[in-house]
Amino acid sequence: IAGITQAPTSQILAAGRRMTLRCTQDMRHNAMYWYRQDLGLGLRLIHYSNTAGTTGKGEVPDGYSVSRANTDDFPLTLASAVPSQTSVYFCASSPQPGQGMEQFFGPGTRLTVL
């Protein structure tokens, strides 16, 4: 079934640990995004990629890094997790970067940093 998958579904992590959230899409979409969703704050953009090989910082990039080695995968890494990174993380993609593009969302990863 075409779509976006994220792994893990949920994770409890000790502060200071390194963690990579995985995101894979099989729709051959060029643009991909990472958002975090926090109660009362809505969704905020962490990083984005307009095409394989390029990435950009979003609204809240500090403490996170991404890579886009190929079209399908867009992993998000927390180098040294902190409790403020407790959130639900959503990966999304769209066929192209641009105005008017519907975004397709993965099921999310619920991360708790203790």
Add this chain to the structure above:
Amino acid sequence: SQQGEEDPQALSIQEGENATMNCSYKTSINNLQWYRQNSGRGLVHLILIRSNEREKHSGRLRVTLDTSKKSSSLLITASRAADTASYFCATVPVERPRNSGYALNFGKGTSLLVTP
């Protein structure tokens, strides 16, 4: 930064009633999208309305856009229990922040509860 702001924050209605949610935004846009999020799930695209459109329909959904007031509304007619979810409006400003690509700016959402 939030571009859209939904109103009300929460809405509770009975099955069969209509549900209306509103969205206000701050800067000029090319289009506005509405998404639904069921509890514990990802967001699902519902409908997109372009800045030169005033109204758009999709099944039981009706979206209006008033660019002079920078506002949009989502109407769900004859609501069902399965419509229980959070609803978000999302925009890509014409003048985008340098560090945003074409990412969507989401509001905080309206939580809709439809009771049988």
